Amino acid sequence: MSLYCGTACRRKFLGAYRLLSTYVNKTRYLFELKEDDDACKKAQQTGAFYLFHNLAPLLQKSEHQYVAPQHSLLELERLLGKFGQDSQILEDSVLIGCSEQQEAWFALDLGLNSSSSINASLQKAEVETALQGSFIKLTKALFELNVKDASLLSTAQALLRWHDAHQFCSRSGQPTKKNVSGSKRVCPSNNIIYYPQVAPVVITLVSDGTRCLLVRQSSFPKGMYSALAGFCDIGESLEETVRREIAEEVGLEVDRLHYSASQHWPFPHSTLMIACHATVKPGQTELQVNLRELEAAAWFSRDEVATVLRRNHPSNQQQSGAVPFRLPPKLAIAHQLIKEWVEKPTCSPLPA
Numbered sequence: 001m002s003l004y005c006g007t008a009c010r011r012k013f014l015g016a017y018r019l020l021s022t023y024v025n026k027t028r029y030l031f032e033l034k035e036d037d038d039a040c041k042k043a044q045q046t047g048a049f050y051l052f053h054n055l056a057p058l059l060q061k062s063e064h065q066y067v068a069p070q071h072s073l074l075e076l077e078r079l080l081g082k083f084g085q086d087s088q089i090l091e092d093s094v095l096i097g098c099s100e101q102q103e104a105w106f107a108l109d110l111g112l113n114s115s116s117s118i119n120a121s122l123q124k125a126e127v128e129t130a131l132q133g134s135f136i137k138l139t140k141a142l143f144e145l146n147v148k149d150a151s152l153l154s155t156a157q158a159l160l161r162w163h164d165a166h167q168f169c170s171r172s173g174q175p176t177k178k179n180v181s182g183s184k185r186v187c188p189s190n191n192i193i194y195y196p197q198v199a200p201v202v203i204t205l206v207s208d209g210t211r212c213l214l215v216r217q218s219s220f221p222k223g224m225y226s227a228l229a230g231f232c233d234i235g236e237s238l239e240e241t242v243r244r245e246i247a248e249e250v251g252l253e254v255d256r257l258h259y260s261a262s263q264h265w266p267f268p269h270s271t272l273m274i275a276c277h278a279t280v281k282p283g284q285t286e287l288q289v290n291l292r293e294l295e296a297a298a299w300f301s302r303d304e305v306a307t308v309l310r311r312n313h314p315s316n317q318q319q320s321g322a323v324p325f326r327l328p329p330k331l332a333i334a335h336q337l338i339k340e341w342v343e344k345p346t347c348s349p350l351p352a
């Protein structure tokens with residue numbers, strides 16, 4: 001049976017999967033909401049909304065932790081009414097996921113002026129008072145939240161940002177129209193469909209067998225070193241990007257390479273970070289740092305990196321003694337890559 005056979009047929013198809021796992025049911029439900037505007041509008045009635053203001057998520061402080069509050073459609077309509085606005089701004093909301101019980105989750109930015117909304121954006125301070133929370137920049141918010149909320153809000157921000165930046169067709173110059181879920185925008189004058197974009201980036205921890213290579217850019221927080229990262233160029237495979245970036249930035253040639261994991265990263269725009277381990281050709285360890293890209297690059301022993309990782313841990317931060325450098329926060333895939341190298345020195349790499 002084709003998946004692309006119209007709404008009634010799709011419902012029947014989805015119905016047949018009622019006995020499947022919760023995960024499969026959830027993904028099929030989200031698929032339906034992305035494709036079917038009426039189903040998505042219906043899901044908004046019982047769904048939950050995460051709020052943003054100029055791409056900063058609304059957070060509330062509970063005990064010692066921040067949480068991302070959810071609001072129902074009714075609560076939002078009341079809020080908009082309180083500020084003398086109609087509900088048209090709700091058309092700018094985007095679908096970001098759903099619970100296991102199939103409660104759909106949406107994100108809405110109350111501070112952006114979109115082409116589909118004639119409403120002026122709402123004043124940040126007034127909304128914060130009304131909702132008893134604060135709109136906090138995502139660069140700070142991500143590190144204050146649990147992993148689930150951090151991941152949800154970073155997806156939400158990436159999608160809201162993409163819609164905000166793609167309100168016009170690049171061919172006709174006419175306003176584009178988003179579908180209800182926000183999974184695409186269409187230009188009504190020529191039917192060109194625009195889908196949210198993600199830029200692939202490779203991040204590689206290079207090792208010479210006993211030491212690993214850490215680098216810093218001038219834009220990094222003071223003292224922080226990380227693995228080497230770079231955007232994929234058009235036409236490249238991931239392997240080619242790894243080889244090129246390492247040659248470009250530190251003048252080394254990759255011998256062996258293996259994939260570790262991937263992560264969506266919202267800064268500064270939406271990227272898909274693809275993390276790899278690489279080793280350099282034996283005896284070729286002399287660095288020629290490209291100072292147009294990097295501020296510094298150096299080899300570090302496993303002991304040095306293990307010590308800094310231990311100090312990075314919140315329970316050890318009171319420990320005395322100077323820390324020679326800092327590593328990226330736990331949430332960043334660079335941290336996971338470095339930790340993996342410290343803990344599993346002997347992986348079985350594939351030729352590059």
Ligand SMILES: NC(=O)C1=CN([C@@H]2O[C@H](COP(=O)(O)OP(=O)(O)OC[C@H]3O[C@@H](n4cnc5c(N)ncnc54)[C@H](O)[C@@H]3O)[C@@H](O)[C@H]2O)C=CC1
Pocket residue numbers: 199201203226227228229230231232263265267268269271273293328332333334335
């Ligand atoms: N999550 C993590 O653990 C880490 C994430 N990153 C992210 O990786 C990304 C890439 O790292 P860089 O070393 O800066 O990349 P890079 O080495 O490719 O240099 C950046 C330059 O590439 C060019 N470029 C090519 N395509 C681009 C595109 N689609 N968007 C923006 N610039 C593009 C620009 O000239 C830009 O200045 C950054 O966005 C950074 O936030 C970096 C380190 C750790």
Ligand SMILES: [Mg+2]
Pocket residue numbers: 228229230249293
């Ligand atoms: Mg780079």
